[in-house]
Amino acid sequence: MVIRRGLYALGALVVTAGCSAGGQAPEHRDARRPSGSCVSTVSRDALPTWARAGFSDDGSGVPHVFGERGDILAVLFEYPPKASSDPDDGTKILWVSRLPQQPMRPLTIEARLDGTATSVTREITGGAGPSSVDLPKAGCWRLTLNWSGHTDAMTLTFV
Incomplete structure (x- = not known):
């Protein structure tokens, strides 16, 4: 009872x-996470309606990760993402913003490898959209994403 x-x-x-x-x-x-915790919640559920442009259906089955605020979505066309020090060998990620974007403003990714001093910055010209993201080492990366005056964050585990 x-x-x-x-x-x-x-x-x-x-x-x-x-x-x-x-x-x-x-x-x-x-999704606030305790320090030192690497949780990358990858979903294969239907994409939200605001993220379906370019998909012929609801996007079910496509791995994706929401930003902690829910303002951006990373559609992972290569799962799991693969680390590489070769800038021409990045993981294909489609960034979809739920919020309005200013034309030609970049998406800046500040990435920090959990538990280390390793950090890198990547810039996606034109803002949220298709990209090739290269992170140099395998592990849990904490991403801070800035675009068109908006900020969100997520963790992604690269192998």
Whole structure:
């Protein structure tokens, strides 16, 4: 009886949280992670409607990661992403912004390898859109993304 009540309360909390996040899964709105934790929540669910341009269907099955604020989405055309020190051998990622963009403003990616002093900056000309991202080492990368006056962050694990 006590367990059942707890499950009902948990279910109500999940439904309430889902509704308050504007129909978006709560972990995509504000997924704060403890320091030293590398969690890259890769989804293969349908893409949100704002991220489906160019897809012939709802994008189900395509691996993607939401930014912590839910303002940007990384569609991973190569999964898992592969580290490479060769700038011509980057991982193909489609960046989709939920927020309006200013034409020709770049997407700047500040990437830090978790647990190290290694950091790199990459710039995607033209802002969110198709890209080839090369990160030099395998591991958990913390990405801070800046575009058109917006900021979001995510973690991606490169192999």
